[in-house]
Amino acid sequence: MVKPIVQDPAFLSQPSAPATPEDLPVGQDLLDTLAAHADTCVGMAANMIGVAKRIIVFSNEGTPTLLFNPKIVKQSGPYRAEEGCLSLPGRREAKRYQSIKVEYQNEAFQTRWKTFRGFPAQIIQHEIDHCNGILI
Numbered sequence: 001m002v003k004p005i006v007q008d009p010a011f012l013s014q015p016s017a018p019a020t021p022e023d024l025p026v027g028q029d030l031l032d033t034l035a036a037h038a039d040t041c042v043g044m045a046a047n048m049i050g051v052a053k054r055i056i057v058f059s060n061e062g063t064p065t066l067l068f069n070p071k072i073v074k075q076s077g078p079y080r081a082e083e084g085c086l087s088l089p090g091r092r093e094a095k096r097y098q099s100i101k102v103e104y105q106n107e108a109f110q111t112r113w114k115t116f117r118g119f120p121a122q123i124i125q126h127e128i129d130h131c132n133g134i135l136i
Contacts, residue, residue, distance in 0.1 A: 002036040003029050003049035005086050012047055012087055015133040019046075019053045019068040021109050027066045030057040034064060041086050043123040045130030048087050056127035060120050067104040070128055073113070074101035083126055083136055092136040094129075096122050 006012060019026070026046050034044050034057050043058035054069045077098030084091045100121045103113050116124055129136060 001029050001032055003033050005033075005037075006048055006050050007087050009088070009135060011050075011052075012130065012135055013133045014047075014052060016045070016047055016052045016054045016131045019055045019105070023051070023053050023055060023068070024107065026051045026053060026055055027057070027068065027107065030055060031064055031066060034059070037086060042119075043127045044086070045127045047130055054131045056124065056131065058120065058123040058127060060116075066107065067102070067124075068106070068109065070102050070104040070124065070131070072100050072125070072128060073103050074115075075099065081122055083122075085126070085136065087130075088135060094126070094136045096125050100124060 029049055030044050033049055046053045046055040056070055057064055057066050075097035079096055081094050081096045082091050083094050099117045101115045106112055
């Protein structure tokens with residue numbers, strides 16, 4: 001189901017709780033909401049649709065990808081990026097990394113690791129910031 005985008009900085013600044021299998025419907029809501037905003041958005045975290053859980057979705061070179069409880073376990077190649085966000089007006093500068101290794105759980109809540117590079121890595125870092133209550 002497509003959900004409205006939360007724009008309350010007080011809510012968005014709160015760290016999200018770990019996701020559980022009961023949160024699977026939130027993942028589908030994120031996929032639906034990202035698809036509805038595909039013309040202006042490449043990633044979302046669950047708190048952007050009002051659910052303070054560690055769930056993100058992002059466009060992985062055109063393929064919507066859902067991660068539960070993502071965390072960066074390795075990073076390299078720091079750089080400065082300018083980013084926008086559906087939840088906040090304007091654009092802001094952020095420190096990002098060219099390559100990140102992410103530990104996450106898939107939709108079966110099996111733990112996985114994957115290395116992402118370039119723009120998908122940047123999107124994931126932005127969405128994990130959301131999960132941590134960090135607003136750019």
